[in-house]
Amino acid sequence: MFVLVNLKAYACDPVAVARAASRVDSATATVAIAPQTAHLRAVAGTGVRTWAQHVDPVTSGSHTGSTLAEAVVDAGAGGTLLNHSEQRLRLADIDAALEAADRAGLQTVVCANNPDQVAAVTALGPDAVAVEPPELIGTGTPVSQADPGVVREAVEAAQEVDPSVSVYCGAGISTGADIAAAGDLGADGVLLASGVAKADDPQTALTELVDPL
Amino acid sequence: MFVLVNLKAYACDPVAVARAASRVDSATATVAIAPQTAHLRAVAGTGVRTWAQHVDPVTSGSHTGSTLAEAVVDAGAGGTLLNHSEQRLRLADIDAALEAADRAGLQTVVCANNPDQVAAVTALGPDAVAVEPPELIGTGTPVSQADPGVVREAVEAAQEVDPSVSVYCGAGISTGADIAAAGDLGADGVLLASGVAKADDPQTALTELVDPL
Amino acid sequence: MFVLVNLKAYACDPVAVARAASRVDSATATVAIAPQTAHLRAVAGTGVRTWAQHVDPVTSGSHTGSTLAEAVVDAGAGGTLLNHSEQRLRLADIDAALEAADRAGLQTVVCANNPDQVAAVTALGPDAVAVEPPELIGTGTPVSQADPGVVREAVEAAQEVDPSVSVYCGAGISTGADIAAAGDLGADGVLLASGVAKADDPQTALTELVDPL
Amino acid sequence: MFVLVNLKAYACDPVAVARAASRVDSATATVAIAPQTAHLRAVAGTGVRTWAQHVDPVTSGSHTGSTLAEAVVDAGAGGTLLNHSEQRLRLADIDAALEAADRAGLQTVVCANNPDQVAAVTALGPDAVAVEPPELIGTGTPVSQADPGVVREAVEAAQEVDPSVSVYCGAGISTGADIAAAGDLGADGVLLASGVAKADDPQTALTELVDPL
Numbered sequence: 001m002f003v004l005v006n007l008k009a010y011a012c013d014p015v016a017v018a019r020a021a022s023r024v025d026s027a028t029a030t031v032a033i034a035p036q037t038a039h040l041r042a043v044a045g046t047g048v049r050t051w052a053q054h055v056d057p058v059t060s061g062s063h064t065g066s067t068l069a070e071a072v073v074d075a076g077a078g079g080t081l082l083n084h085s086e087q088r089l090r091l092a093d094i095d096a097a098l099e100a101a102d103r104a105g106l107q108t109v110v111c112a113n114n115p116d117q118v119a120a121v122t123a124l125g126p127d128a129v130a131v132e133p134p135e136l137i138g139t140g141t142p143v144s145q146a147d148p149g150v151v152r153e154a155v156e157a158a159q160e161v162d163p164s165v166s167v168y169c170g171a172g173i174s175t176g177a178d179i180a181a182a183g184d185l186g187a188d189g190v191l192l193a194s195g196v197a198k199a200d201d202p203q204t205a206l207t208e209l210v211d212p213l
Numbered sequence: 214m215f216v217l218v219n220l221k222a223y224a225c226d227p228v229a230v231a232r233a234a235s236r237v238d239s240a241t242a243t244v245a246i247a248p249q250t251a252h253l254r255a256v257a258g259t260g261v262r263t264w265a266q267h268v269d270p271v272t273s274g275s276h277t278g279s280t281l282a283e284a285v286v287d288a289g290a291g292g293t294l295l296n297h298s299e300q301r302l303r304l305a306d307i308d309a310a311l312e313a314a315d316r317a318g319l320q321t322v323v324c325a326n327n328p329d330q331v332a333a334v335t336a337l338g339p340d341a342v343a344v345e346p347p348e349l350i351g352t353g354t355p356v357s358q359a360d361p362g363v364v365r366e367a368v369e370a371a372q373e374v375d376p377s378v379s380v381y382c383g384a385g386i387s388t389g390a391d392i393a394a395a396g397d398l399g400a401d402g403v404l405l406a407s408g409v410a411k412a413d414d415p416q417t418a419l420t421e422l423v424d425p426l
Numbered sequence: 427m428f429v430l431v432n433l434k435a436y437a438c439d440p441v442a443v444a445r446a447a448s449r450v451d452s453a454t455a456t457v458a459i460a461p462q463t464a465h466l467r468a469v470a471g472t473g474v475r476t477w478a479q480h481v482d483p484v485t486s487g488s489h490t491g492s493t494l495a496e497a498v499v500d501a502g503a504g505g506t507l508l509n510h511s512e513q514r515l516r517l518a519d520i521d522a523a524l525e526a527a528d529r530a531g532l533q534t535v536v537c538a539n540n541p542d543q544v545a546a547v548t549a550l551g552p553d554a555v556a557v558e559p560p561e562l563i564g565t566g567t568p569v570s571q572a573d574p575g576v577v578r579e580a581v582e583a584a585q586e587v588d589p590s591v592s593v594y595c596g597a598g599i600s601t602g603a604d605i606a607a608a609g610d611l612g613a614d615g616v617l618l619a620s621g622v623a624k625a626d627d628p629q630t631a632l633t634e635l636v637d638p639l
Numbered sequence: 640m641f642v643l644v645n646l647k648a649y650a651c652d653p654v655a656v657a658r659a660a661s662r663v664d665s666a667t668a669t670v671a672i673a674p675q676t677a678h679l680r681a682v683a684g685t686g687v688r689t690w691a692q693h694v695d696p697v698t699s700g701s702h703t704g705s706t707l708a709e710a711v712v713d714a715g716a717g718g719t720l721l722n723h724s725e726q727r728l729r730l731a732d733i734d735a736a737l738e739a740a741d742r743a744g745l746q747t748v749v750c751a752n753n754p755d756q757v758a759a760v761t762a763l764g765p766d767a768v769a770v771e772p773p774e775l776i777g778t779g780t781p782v783s784q785a786d787p788g789v790v791r792e793a794v795e796a797a798q799e800v801d802p803s804v805s806v807y808c809g810a811g812i813s814t815g816a817d818i819a820a821a822g823d824l825g826a827d828g829v830l831l832a833s834g835v836a837k838a839d840d841p842q843t844a845l846t847e848l849v850d851p852l
Contacts, residue, residue: 083730085731088729088730088731088732089729089730090727090728090729090730091722091727091728091729091730091733091751091756091759091760092724092727092751092752092756093727094730095752095753095755095756095759112730112731113731113734114734116734116762116763116764117730117731117734117762117763119759119762119800120730120734120759120760120762120763121730121759123755123756123758123759123762123796123800124755124756124759125755157762161758161762161800
């Protein structure tokens with residue numbers, strides 16, 4: 001399972017979480033940390049797999065305030081989230097941001113609200129898609145329990161369009177059992193956020209997450 | 214004069230430009246570099262004054278893909294551009310982003326197209342405003358020469374609203390004579406970009422800029 | 427007092443509200459109705475003063491899905507709201523939309539959250555500004571009662587920048603006493619919405635609003 | 640063939656174009672006019688098939704300045720464009736706007752730049768999709784001639800995802816031969832704009848368009 005810890009704009013210590021993640025040893029789980037863009041270099045310096053939370057659909061040039069895919073690679077990112085429910089993109093911009101990420105050598109996970117949108121973004125050729133029902137984000141009730149059907153349907157929707165695209169799920173995931181349940185529903189990975197980012201002891205939180213896998 | 218070099222999303226080496234800028238010695242000019250957010254930490258590591266190109270109007274929390282003011286401070290930024298013509302913001306968001314920057318201890322320069330907009334953003338209480346006629350950006354014809362009236366009117370417009378706010382100008386500035394001319398028109402600083410960022414030898418370019426001051 | 431009834435996207439009968447408003451007779455109040463753009467022509471057909479809720483910062487041309495100022499004039503609008511808290515605009519677009527409205531002969535009311543933003547939009551030269559604290563919209567608690575200071579400060583802020591610009595207030599206004607209180611605080615008009623639009627009998631609601639004036 | 644004439648924000652007489660379109664008689668072509676939202680009622684009054692250029696992804700409520708699907712239906716629209724290249728939407732908003740259109744009983748055509756995006760929007764279940772390479776819009780060179788492959792691939796991409804969804808094409812189409820060529824490539828309809836909207840004699844322009852079919 002791929003476990004992507006999204007630090008959002010939380011008031012946490014990104015390097016402490018990154019160090020904790022880099023120490024977590026699991027034969028079955030790969031952990032990556034997605035910090036603020038400004039924290040990418042410090043996080044990547046710990047040796048942990050590092051992801052961007054977003055890149056803009058631009059090529060190098062006059063784009064003040066944008067996030068260039070090549071710049072996040074320079075800072076140590078190996079992949080990027082796109083179209084997170086807190087950073088929804090225009091369809092044409094998801095397409096162009098995927099092109100930017102490919103050009104820079106970033107792996108990509110495109111988020112979507114529901115199985116129809118999962119099918120839509122799968123058609124754009126990302127490495128992975130992630131289904132995150134917006135109403136479950138931050139609730140503490142895991143999508144795998146609150147709405148297992150949406151995970152199964154997302155997996156089917158993606159496979160019908162392109163079986164080579166991985167499917168992740170997110171929203172409310174906070175325990176190793178949640179991750180295992182997501183795997184049972186056909187997911188290849190999970191997105192999680194506050195459960196780790198806001199934990200008093202991120203390393204214990206992460207170990208408890210990946211140990212049951 | 215304050216000289217803010219905006220590296221935008223140019224395909225340049227931000228650390229090389231930063232090193233060059235940190236070596237430029239001038240009794241009359243203060244140089245700062247505004248790189249990609251992902252490059253802030255590397256640029257700040259050179260010891261140069263480092264600025265962000267943008268921060269989002271958010272407080273810490275669930276804002277995936279946003280740029281938190283505190284995060285750019287962590288990475289070494291001391292100030293931020295806001296509302297650049299390539300990153301235009303809603304009025305309410307300029308107000309909230311200024312609040313975020315103040316909270317994090319960042320200095321602020323808010324850009325505007327014309328003297329009316331300069332008056333408008335001055336009313337929001339930034340440290341400085343910058344007038345950049347969009348039609349002159351990237352032309353190589355300096356605003357101080359193409360439209361000196363707009364610089365004078367911007368200075369007057371800002372002073373009428375709040376004399377404590379500094380006024381910069383930008384667009385087409387590439388020589389020390391352009392900067393001196395901007396100062397003669399009442400500007401306290403300039404924004405420039407491609408002239409330095411794309412120079413074969415950024416240090417020579419910067420030295421030629423600040424020497425005539 | 428100017429009383430602008432914003433029908434937003436409410437599921438109301440805009441023509442019934444317009445007819446009611448056109449029958450309200452008051453020596454001291456001028457009532458206008460701002461319906462959905464698609465309802466402008468039917469509303470204007472009742473003879474009531476008709477306003478748009480928004481126009482886009484464009485001139486005629488290739489702008490599919492935009493709202494051209496001239497088109498809302500064709501449909502009978504005499505004025506337009508701009509930058510309502512539910513339709514926040516970029517600063518440069520408020521400026522350009524004001525230019526579009528002037529070009530088409532529309533009166534303009536630009537909304538703002540607080541006195542600083544009121545000062546900012548006043549500098550752009552609208553006919554009127556309206557202060558609407560977002561946290562009071564739709565609460566039923568009138569701004570004139572919940573936060574009289576914000577109305578007074580908005581009036582002062584606008585007058586300091588340009589005394590020829592009228593100042594309205596909005597948020598939570600639903601009775602004639604609320605309107606009278608707004609007038610006592612220095613406002614030249616009010617924005618209201620659900621109190622009339624959702625009333626079982628809009629004419630009675632409107633008469634009760636303007637009778638105490 | 641379905642022929643959708645998009646009047647954009649052109650400075651044309653929408654009622655004159657609508658009257659011309661309502662007089663065009665063709666056994667093989669169905670003509671509809673998509674005017675400014677403010678012009679919908681006047682255009683629908685001519686009896687011509689009338690379409691909106693856009694509806695917002697909202698339900699009735701507090702959405703000042705939005706375009707409610709039910710309001711454009713009230714004004715006489717029978718369908719709506721969505722995601723035109725001049726009005727690009729977030730993926731989640733295309734999904735929600737389709738839901739709004741279905742709820743109100745509007746037919747839907749979702750635009751897309753290329754075959755991948757056509758596949759993506761087809762997965763969201765519109766009545767039709769339209770491929771319009773942005774670089775050809777307004778050029779006068781028809782997509783069916785400049786890039787026939789993109790039309791064929793769009794037809795294939797849509798059919799693979801959902802064969803019940805119609806496929807239109809647009810960009811540069813201005814003659815009956817262009818429309819016939821689009822039909823030969825598998826398209827069920829075309830989007831056109833300036834060729835009719837800006838014609839000195841729209842009825843002659845339309846007759847010449849549909850006669851060769």
